[in-house]
Amino acid sequence: MTGKNQISVYHSLAEIHAGFGPSVAAIGNFDGVHLGHQEILSAVVREAQSLRARAVAITFDPHPEQFLRPSSALRLLTPIDERLRQLALTGIDAVVVLPFDALLAALSAREFVRGILVDALAVRSLHEGGNFRFGHRAEAGVAELQAFGAEFGFAVHVHSPVRVRKLEVSSSFIRECVASGDMTRARWMLGRPFEIRSTPARGRGIGTRLLVPTVNLAPYDGQLPAFGVYVTRLTVAGRSFQAVTNVGNRPTFGEASFAVESHILNFEPIELDEQTPIVVEFLHRLRGEQAWPSPEALKAQIFKDVARAKRYFRLIP
DSSP: OOOOOOOEEESSGGGOOTTOOOEEEEESOOTTOOHHHHHHHHHHHHHHHHHTOEEEEEEEESOHHHHHOGGGOOOOSSOHHHHHHHHHTTTOSEEEEEEOSHHHHHOOHHHHIIIIIIIITOEEEEEEETTOOBSGGGOBOHHHHHHHHHHHTOEEEEEOOOEETTEEOOHHHHHHHHHTTOHHHHHHHHTSOEEEEEOBOTTSOOOSEEOSSEEEBOOOOSOOOOSEEEEEEEEETTEEEEEEEEEEOOGGGSSOOOEEEEEESSOOOEEOOTTOOEEEEEEEEEEEOOOOSSHHHHHHHHHHHHHHHHHHHHHOO
8 A cells, every 4th residue: 555645535426527537547346445456556546647647446335235235235344434544545546436326327338438437537547357347237347348448548457366375355255254253364355454443332321531441332334243252452532452352242141232342451541422433453353252151251251361362462562
């Protein structure tokens, strides 16, 4: 990744002014903004600089799968705000967020190219992965895109998949890793620890200061790790803490009650309210969630979890 860039964000074609281009672009969902996305966007930035053009990422909100197949309940690695934050770190100049609705879904591949890429964005060059599909019912791929490029006067660069430790990097595989609790492989492919951004849960007695070392997150719609206990890094209002986080239903205490609950190891009282931003980075999975025969047995296990987490931080600063 390049350094953080001040990007312009356009939430519809109507916001794009005349004379926007020329541009060099990549189109994608960019969920996770993983190492594969980063490689493509780095190529976009380099070529845009050489052509004195605008480097652009074209993405969608909601994710097309969420619109087309809502029953599948796709959970994203990076909800749109986080996706924009990660895209800003790649060095691009602008993000065009196209509202994915029935009108956009109905556009033919030719209509998409002519109306969006050529007329609105004045694209001179596109960078895509080999499995890129677009147009109504995903009718076209990179071969058709190259044909459109020849017709309308833009270049098309097709990138091979990025592999990390012989594994092909993809958003879907990272989601599988996170959903199974494999934070190591997720980190390999993201190029950073998997994290979630939220706020404190309501109704937990949170006042103007946090005086106990436990924080519960508000309900979160994105992808969460598998139920279990994790070594985490917690950032609260800009301050970083070592923590152990439980994701699950806390079965030892009777009726299931889902929570993402973090116990801060190096705790200090901090200012906190229901709008305070919290970032939880999942570093390592300690164990799965299980019911214990008594609160005392759970307490003994928590001591073991804390000891293992402290050892992790000693070995891996």
